Amino acid sequence: MTDANTQIKETITSNDVVLFMKGTKEMPQCGFSSRVAGVLNYMGVDFSDVNVLSDEGIRQGIKDFSDWPTIPQLYVKGEFVGGCDIITEMTLSGELDTLLEENGVTFDKDAADKIREANG
């Protein structure tokens, strides 16, 4: 069984957008994971979800890999973007839109604007 680190590297390099989360994008099992998955789903971002609850090795490995102690963790084009707080702030400030555009990740701009209006 390849070690967690190799698995993590393979996952984040072979998928544009990866969310390491508790649960799955259809069935999140933690409020913070649910919020980030919810934003990505609502914005129509195609992302690969990794359920850390089903693999203790990944659950600890991802924290060491990114030097970040909490879940969820979002990666775009192999780069760690942040956890729930940061993704929430970036969504509201529009920085997430810019990051996705810069990395050629398609998303629904109107949906992003709706999120901002709702949280205006």
Next chain:
Amino acid sequence: MPMQAREIEDLLRASFPDAEIKVEGEDGVHMAAMVIDESFRGKNRVQQQRAVYAALKGKMDGSNGELHALALTTKAPD
């Protein structure tokens, strides 16, 4: 054993002696902290929050980490 706001503030104060620090939350597990410090100037959010997590010296890590969730707000003074 949940952590009290006081304990979190002391840990943060030790690493950020001149920062403006505010810690909220009662249950000791889902807490919120705001840290405004000069050392954050020019750093992006991930770098800022990594420094805060480092200040908490492992209290956040692992399933038995006392602190399950710490909502963080970090920035340099305006």
